[in-house]
Amino acid sequence: MTEQPLYTTEFGFSDDEWGLLVGLPQSVLTAASAAESDGGRRTRSENAAGLESIAAGRESASPLVAAVAGELVARVGDPEAGEELPVIEPADPKAMIADVLARAASAAKLLDGRVDEGEAGAYKHWLLSIAEHVVTAASTGGVLGLGGEEITEAERRFRDELSHVLND
DSSP, X not given: OOOOOHHHHXXXXXXXXHHHHHHHHHHHHHHHHHXXXXXXXXXXXXXXXXXXXXXXXXXXXXXXXXXXXXXXXXXHOOGGGTOOOOOOOOSSHHHHHHHXXXXXXXXXXXXXXXXXXXXXXXXXXXXXXXXXXXXXXXXXXXXXXXXXXXXXXXXXXXXXXXXXXXXX
């Protein structure tokens, strides 16, 4: 007899549902970074901040967040081991952001119907913290790293829209 994966035994998710939950944090990172075209150095800073936030989820008191973060870090790399995400620059950032927001809404509905309120809330809060760390990782518009906006209007709009779809 083969052992069932943790996500089907403990949480009751199908492979597709689990794939949505595991893939979404990295997609949120990419969308938050793509909300404002920042240039290579700033984008790398945003990626590093996002990956650190994802990895921090492994220490969550929420078994769901810890399991998702553990699997995702195993897939994409561990910042504590010096690994970095490749910089992804979507061809159509607006379409990519819209897709991420739609998947976030689907994930929120899935969680609200499947896990208790604390687990759902912890996962949603984790996604928002990833977005927050990404959009605040590098200021935009300054000179030699000085000045500029910490969060641009486009980044703020993405973060706020993400919050809205997760908590609607």
